[in-house]
Amino acid sequence: MQIDVDLLFSWGAIAKKYKRNEVLFNENELALFYYQIMEGSVRMFNSNDEGKEFTQGLFCNGDSFGEPPLFIDEKYPATAVAFNDCTIIKLSKEKFLNILEEYPLIQKSFLNLMAQRIHTKANTSKEIINQKPEYRVLAFLNTFKKKSGCTEKVLIPYTRQEIANFTGLRVETVIRVFTKMNACNKVEIIHHKIYY
Amino acid sequence: MQIDVDLLFSWGAIAKKYKRNEVLFNENELALFYYQIMEGSVRMFNSNDEGKEFTQGLFCNGDSFGEPPLFIDEKYPATAVAFNDCTIIKLSKEKFLNILEEYPLIQKSFLNLMAQRIHTKANTSKEIINQKPEYRVLAFLNTFKKKSGCTEKVLIPYTRQEIANFTGLRVETVIRVFTKMNACNKVEIIHHKIYY
DNA sequence: CGGTTCCTTGAGGATGATCAACGAGGGTGG
DNA sequence: CCACCCTCGTTGATCATCCTCAAGGAACCG
Numbered sequence: 001m002q003i004d005v006d007l008l009f010s011w012g013a014i015a016k017k018y019k020r021n022e023v024l025f026n027e028n029e030l031a032l033f034y035y036q037i038m039e040g041s042v043r044m045f046n047s048n049d050e051g052k053e054f055t056q057g058l059f060c061n062g063d064s065f066g067e068p069p070l071f072i073d074e075k076y077p078a079t080a081v082a083f084n085d086c087t088i089i090k091l092s093k094e095k096f097l098n099i100l101e102e103y104p105l106i107q108k109s110f111l112n113l114m115a116q117r118i119h120t121k122a123n124t125s126k127e128i129i130n131q132k133p134e135y136r137v138l139a140f141l142n143t144f145k146k147k148s149g150c151t152e153k154v155l156i157p158y159t160r161q162e163i164a165n166f167t168g169l170r171v172e173t174v175i176r177v178f179t180k181m182n183a184c185n186k187v188e189i190i191h192h193k194i195y196y
Numbered sequence: 197m198q199i200d201v202d203l204l205f206s207w208g209a210i211a212k213k214y215k216r217n218e219v220l221f222n223e224n225e226l227a228l229f230y231y232q233i234m235e236g237s238v239r240m241f242n243s244n245d246e247g248k249e250f251t252q253g254l255f256c257n258g259d260s261f262g263e264p265p266l267f268i269d270e271k272y273p274a275t276a277v278a279f280n281d282c283t284i285i286k287l288s289k290e291k292f293l294n295i296l297e298e299y300p301l302i303q304k305s306f307l308n309l310m311a312q313r314i315h316t317k318a319n320t321s322k323e324i325i326n327q328k329p330e331y332r333v334l335a336f337l338n339t340f341k342k343k344s345g346c347t348e349k350v351l352i353p354y355t356r357q358e359i360a361n362f363t364g365l366r367v368e369t370v371i372r373v374f375t376k377m378n379a380c381n382k383v384e385i386i387h388h389k390i391y392y
Numbered sequence: 393c394g395g396t397t398c399c400t401t402g403a404g405g406a407t408g409a410t411c412a413a414c415g416a417g418g419g420t421g422g
Numbered sequence: 423c424c425a426c427c428c429t430c431g432t433t434g435a436t437c438a439t440c441c442t443c444a445a446g447g448a449a450c451c452g
Contacts, residue, residue, distance in 0.1 A: 046325070054321065069315065070311075072308055100307075111307045112267045115267035118314055123273055126252075126273065130248075133408075169409095170409060175433090176408095176432090176433090192417085192432095355397085356398075356400095365441095367398090371401090388398080388399065
């Protein structure tokens with residue numbers, strides 16, 4: 001949890017509900033609000049001319065997202081949509097920055113959060129450049145598994161298309177990688193569900 | 197300039213000289229020091245099994261680099277080498293974190309710096325995924341030009357190989373892209389030097 | 393000059409993208 | 423319960439393109 005919900009509300013934040021696929025903000029818009037998820041999940045992504053998408057990040061319960069532009073007066077580098085139905089807390093940029101001034105501990109936690117994000121993005125770039133599709137998919141699976149904290153085989157709760165968007169590949173390629181990985185027991189596929 | 201040099205020295209920092217191509221730290225090493233450049237430039241990169249390299253960032257005069265792992269107790273996600281002969285100020289992790297505690301303004305400036313870095317990395321990912329080589333190269337050129345602040349045609353001070361490492365392409369591909377771009381006047385090539 | 397480093401070109405091959413078509417499953421309404 | 427629809431998964435054929443490998447040329451520097 002980034003910022004205490006009650007604190008946010010006491011500074012005038014409001015909670016807003018979004019339906020799956022509803023847009024929260026668009027690439028190149030000015031950043032006016034701090035966003036924090038109460039429930040559900042949010043996807044930030046870029047899409048190019050041909051409609052191909054690249055997922056920059058997926059944010060869940062308690063996460064905040066889209067903060068960097070608030071600090072540096074920049075436009076959003078990506079679009080944010082509700083990945084599931086969700087409830088989001090919004091607070092104006094000014095109030096958010098005031099909170100950081102007021103509570104040094106919160107500011108510090110954001111510094112750590114930003115550092116964590118850089119680390120994640122650096123790793124993502126590293127894997128993506130390494131263009132072998134299987135490599136990219138494995139990197140994605142490992143990241144997911146690490147975040148899940150589970151050591152057993154886990155169900156990967158994403159569609160092939162979603163994984164394609166995460167890895168910058170095409171659906172068909174992802175499918176072919178998975179059938180190959182299944183054949184050599186690197187993943188297990190049961191009823192089309194992927195376990196890793 | 198990130199942190200005042202005199203302040204750094206007063207906290208026990210030392211200046212160290214590195215020759216071009218000398219390694220400052222390696223990928224997967226523990227982060228023990230804060231690094232700030234007095235003179236010269238430093239390249240952070242990953243390299244894969246086949247020796248192909250991907251440049252994560254190039255840092256110049258006054259820049260600091262390799263900070264994120266200091267905040268989150270992580271290993272370095274990339275290797276740092278001197279891109280030119282350079283003089284680097286090193287300060288132990290603990291002292292660095294103490295300075296941040298002591299000077300809230302400095303802490304705040306690092307928060308902004310980290311936000312800036314995320315923004316840059318998000319943009320880089322966006323361009324790289326868009327796999328058309330010319331697109332990638334143009335994105336690189338634009339980033340460089342924007343940083344240079346010059347509106348006239350500028351000399352691109354990098355070799356084809358270096359640009360290949362920045363964009364995740366191969367030298368030959370970069371060369372072919374440039375000859376094509378030269379043909380349709382998107383860049384100017386004089387004596388093998390690239391102007392954009 | 394002789395040796396580096398960098399640039400350039402061509403031919404060939406590998407592979408991921410694209411296109412098209414179909415199958416499978418799940419949910420809804422009649 | 424069945425028919426329909428919609429989303430997701432799957433497969434094969436073909437294509438475009440970047441990588442690979444190999445060789446040679448150009449610039450620069452001692």
